Amino acid sequence: MDTISKEDIRKPENIVYKRTELLTDKVMSYCPGCGHGTAHRIIMEVLEEMGIQDKTIGIAPVGCSVLAYEFMNIDMQQAAHGRAPALATAVKRLNPDKFVFTYQGDGDLAAIGTAETIHACNRGENIVIIFINNGIYGMTGGQMAPTTLEGMKSSTSPYGRDIKSMGNPIKMTELVAQLPGTIYVTRQAVHTPANVRKAKKAVRKAFENQKLNKGLSFVEIVSNCNSGWKMTPNQANQWMVDNMFPFYPLGDIKVNED
Amino acid sequence: MTEEILIAGFGGQGVLSMGKILAYSGVMGNKEVSWMPSYGPEMRGGTANVTVIISDERISSPILSSYDTAIILNQQSMDKFEASVKPGGILIYDPNGITRHPSRKDINIYSIDAADEAAKMGMTKVFNMIILGGFLKIKPVVQPEFIHKGLEKSLPARHHNMIPENETAIEKGKDIIKPVFLLN
Amino acid sequence: MSMKELRLMKGNEAFAEAAIRAGADGYFGYPITPQSEVMEYLMAEKPHERTGMIVLQAESEVAAINMVYGGASCGKRVMTSSSSPGMSLKQEGISYIAGAELPCVILNAVRGGPGLGTIQPSQSDYFQSTKGGGHGDYRLIVLAPSSVQEMADFAPLAFDLAFKYRNPVLILSDGAIGQMMEKVELQEQRPRFTEEEIRKNTPWATMGKTPDRERNIITSLNLDSHVQEEHNIHLQAKYREIEKNETRWETIQCDDAEYILVAYGTSARLSQKAVDIARAKGIKLGLLRPITLFPFPTQPIAELANRVKGILSVEMSAGQMVEDVRLAVGDKVKVAHFGRMGGIIPSPPEIVEALESKLIGG
Ligand SMILES: Cc1ncc(C[n+]2csc(CCOP(=O)(O)OP(=O)(O)O)c2C)c(N)n1
Ligand code: SF4
Ligand SMILES: [Mg+2]
Numbered sequence: 001m002d003t004i005s006k007e008d009i010r011k012p013e014n015i016v017y018k019r020t021e022l023l024t025d026k027v028m029s030y031c032p033g034c035g036h037g038t039a040h041r042i043i044m045e046v047l048e049e050m051g052i053q054d055k056t057i058g059i060a061p062v063g064c065s066v067l068a069y070e071f072m073n074i075d076m077q078q079a080a081h082g083r084a085p086a087l088a089t090a091v092k093r094l095n096p097d098k099f100v101f102t103y104q105g106d107g108d109l110a111a112i113g114t115a116e117t118i119h120a121c122n123r124g125e126n127i128v129i130i131f132i133n134n135g136i137y138g139m140t141g142g143q144m145a146p147t148t149l150e151g152m153k154s155s156t157s158p159y160g161r162d163i164k165s166m167g168n169p170i171k172m173t174e175l176v177a178q179l180p181g182t183i184y185v186t187r188q189a190v191h192t193p194a195n196v197r198k199a200k201k202a203v204r205k206a207f208e209n210q211k212l213n214k215g216l217s218f219v220e221i222v223s224n225c226n227s228g229w230k231m232t233p234n235q236a237n238q239w240m241v242d243n244m245f246p247f248y249p250l251g252d253i254k255v256n257e258d
Numbered sequence: 259m260t261e262e263i264l265i266a267g268f269g270g271q272g273v274l275s276m277g278k279i280l281a282y283s284g285v286m287g288n289k290e291v292s293w294m295p296s297y298g299p300e301m302r303g304g305t306a307n308v309t310v311i312i313s314d315e316r317i318s319s320p321i322l323s324s325y326d327t328a329i330i331l332n333q334q335s336m337d338k339f340e341a342s343v344k345p346g347g348i349l350i351y352d353p354n355g356i357t358r359h360p361s362r363k364d365i366n367i368y369s370i371d372a373a374d375e376a377a378k379m380g381m382t383k384v385f386n387m388i389i390l391g392g393f394l395k396i397k398p399v400v401q402p403e404f405i406h407k408g409l410e411k412s413l414p415a416r417h418h419n420m421i422p423e424n425e426t427a428i429e430k431g432k433d434i435i436k437p438v439f440l441l442n
Numbered sequence: 443m444s445m446k447e448l449r450l451m452k453g454n455e456a457f458a459e460a461a462i463r464a465g466a467d468g469y470f471g472y473p474i475t476p477q478s479e480v481m482e483y484l485m486a487e488k489p490h491e492r493t494g495m496i497v498l499q500a501e502s503e504v505a506a507i508n509m510v511y512g513g514a515s516c517g518k519r520v521m522t523s524s525s526s527p528g529m530s531l532k533q534e535g536i537s538y539i540a541g542a543e544l545p546c547v548i549l550n551a552v553r554g555g556p557g558l559g560t561i562q563p564s565q566s567d568y569f570q571s572t573k574g575g576g577h578g579d580y581r582l583i584v585l586a587p588s589s590v591q592e593m594a595d596f597a598p599l600a601f602d603l604a605f606k607y608r609n610p611v612l613i614l615s616d617g618a619i620g621q622m623m624e625k626v627e628l629q630e631q632r633p634r635f636t637e638e639e640i641r642k643n644t645p646w647a648t649m650g651k652t653p654d655r656e657r658n659i660i661t662s663l664n665l666d667s668h669v670q671e672e673h674n675i676h677l678q679a680k681y682r683e684i685e686k687n688e689t690r691w692e693t694i695q696c697d698d699a700e701y702i703l704v705a706y707g708t709s710a711r712l713s714q715k716a717v718d719i720a721r722a723k724g725i726k727l728g729l730l731r732p733i734t735l736f737p738f739p740t741q742p743i744a745e746l747a748n749r750v751k752g753i754l755s756v757e758m759s760a761g762q763m764v765e766d767v768r769l770a771v772g773d774k775v776k777v778a779h780f781g782r783m784g785g786i787i788p789s790p791p792e793i794v795e796a797l798e799s800k801l802i803g804g
Contacts, residue, residue: 278450278623281450281623282450285448285450285625290625291450291623291624291625292622292623292624293450293622293623293624294618294621294622294623295621295622297475297476297561297617297621317624318711318714318715318717318718318790319711319712319714319715319790320618320622320624320711321618321708321711321712321787321789322715322789322790323789323790323791411450412450
């Protein structure tokens with residue numbers, strides 16, 4: 001039997017997969033098992049595959065991904081909490097030939113930045129919004145987010161989210177799908193290889209839409225926050241499947257083809 | 259009497275809670291106390307440290323740059339804090355995981371094999387109490403009865419059944435701490 | 443539970459507990475480091491079951507301060523807390539609250555800026571806090587706690603001052619004071635205002651127009667500039683009254699001092715240690731600690747300036763309070779500033795070195 005040496009494997013013609021050049025060498029600061037890292041990767045892969053990295057501006061507001069600019073090897077802006085869609089609006093309008101995306105957490109997009117998000121969607125800005133929904137404020141240490149499920153514990157809902165006093169979890173994705181300005185609205189996940197492939201296709205579609213000047217594409221990625229949920233990564237993914245997906249079902253919500 | 263103590267190690271080693279028990283014991287002994295943690299994202303699995311001051315007088319600064327005693331539980335903290343012990347002061351460390359041992363000749367140095375001992379006792383959770391015991395042997399800044407009250411106050415009621423274990427660990431720490439270098 | 447209770451608490455938690463005990467009616471906040479413990483403590487404590495106080499996590503600081511505006515308009519004891527980036531967002535609301543002359547309590551756990559900055563302790567929001575902060579000519583009463591005990595004591599004090607002057611009161615703290623634990627003596631629970639008390643003590647409150655009075659209107663709008671100027675004159679008179687009655691400070695070892703440090707909050711604690719270090723070296727150093735930053739202890743600083751050789755303002759900023767110290771001192775003696783920025787805490791020996799190089803040597 002022929003054996004293959006390491007050197008053979010490393011030959012360029014044998015490479016079947018490699019890390020995208022659009023991620024820096026910096027070790028990601030995310031907790032092991034967190035979905036942020038995978039989400040970063042698929043966005044960067046899509047930009048690389050489309051060859052638009054030199055024309056893309058990413059905007060990440062605060063949240064665990066506030067340091068996205070350390071990892072994404074493209075031009076990035078760091079926005080105040082909630083305000084990324086406002087920045088993106090201006091960047092795109094002033095530079096219609098550029099590709100613009102925001103990368104927002106659920107606290108950011110569904111709480112403090114609801115107004116900015118809704119209005120960017122409603123105006124149909126020709127941008128991509130990537131929405132990482134982990135049902136919690138990861139960065140600040142696990143406080144309740146607008147997306148936190150009923151009964152779910154967090155540091156500001158220590159007895160579980162009580163709907164009567166704290167309101168209902170909000171489905172931003174269904175909400176923005178109502179607006180004529182959005183043209184593609186989908187909900188994905190990145191906890192299994194199959195889901196990663198689907199999520200990547202969705203991200204690709206979103207950027208293709210922007211290329212065709214179709215309007216706003218909104219890609220939610222349901223993700224775990226194992227630290228904030230106080231679980232191991234495996235437990236967190238299982239919990240996400242058992243609890244988040246029934247409330248936030250995966251799949252396309254609005255696909256406007258013309 | 260004013261004792262300015264630094265406890266530094268990894269996030270999961272119980273550094274902050276050990277400091278809290280010490281501080282609460284001080285309160286029970288009617289002392290002035292302060293407990294000042296390092297805080298921030300670096301606490302995620304990274305290093306953690308806390309400054310505890312126990313005094314008979316009003317405490318001026320809760321934040322210090324030099325200490326009477328430094329209790330050091332990992333290499334990073336050794337690198338950062340060995341130099342911060344006041345001349346004539348005390349450095350206590352657990353040699354487990356230490357690759358560069360302390361080398362100063364103007365302070366008293368003690369070592370305590372608390373990680374090993376906790377593993378032997380089958381109670382890795384009381385690691386920090388073994389360390390606390392060692393410290394109290396060298397610097398009895400609070401009386402044992404106040405330590406007991408401090409444990410009661412700082413542990414949630416559902417953990418009170420673990421107080422005896424904690425006290426056993428404190429006693430163990432007193433037994434196993436040993437001098438490495440002493441000023442005459 | 444004894445009436446007065448001794449506990450070991452974090453500054454943020456002590457403030458939250460003291461607010462419940464002060465008879466607060468409502469807290470509205472948005473998470474931000476390093477003060478999230480305030481809301482976390484309140485949520486865990488379920489004050490609704492203890493006193494009826496409500497706690498609500500708002501969708502932003504803008505929303506939170508406007509919730510405070512609404513609650514304050516009803517004569518309720520309401521409060522919010524945040525840290526520097528969140529405080530910037532609140533400024534609009536605070537200006538409206540100051541303009542409408544409403545009482546409320548605001549905690550700012552200052553962190554290093556500008557922008558998102560750092561989460562470490564800083565005092566770089568002094569100008570924003572003491573000179574207005576938002577638009578228009580207004581002042582907040584600013585209390586600067588330097589211990590966990592003061593974090594607890596200032597909650598009821600802040601509410602009392604807020605209602606006495608119908609003015610927002612800001613507690614200017616930082617992460618060091620918020621995160622550290624010290625011994626604290628808590629005051630006993632005082633009752634929340636009843637509706638009768640509100641109607642009687644704050645007759646301006648919009649609690650529903652009863653037939654016996656005209657309708658109440660809470661507004662900061664005066665389209666007639668003459669009326670608006672009158673309102674400004676009235677506000678300024680109120681601020682002068684506050685300056686006369688409410689200036690608070692503490693002096694430590696100032697009696698025989700040849701040099702003085704002026705420092706508040708965390709810097710005052712560091713400076714206290716610096717005084718000990720300096721005295722051990724034979725330097726006669728004292729400390730004046732402003733407890734209120736507005737009103738500022740101008741008079742006591744001016745008096746000290748008559749008999750010392752130099753004054754060092756110690757702040758965790760590029761030098762903001764030092765401007766007020768200079769106004770107080772004039773050209774009587776040299777005033778210098780020493781500070782670290784961006785969340786770096788100066789060490790007490792560094793303060794003594796700065797004193798020696800900037801004032802004693804220089
Ligand atoms: C004006 C303002 N308020 C509050 C904060 C503190 N803050 C930083 S990130 C964050 C929430 C992040 O949650 P999310 O958007 O869900 O992102 P995640 O960390 O979960 O990915 C908050 C409240 C801030 N930076 N600025
Ligand atoms: S705190 Fe949560 S969201 Fe942030 S990196 Fe960790 S797992 Fe991810
Ligand atoms: Mg989140």
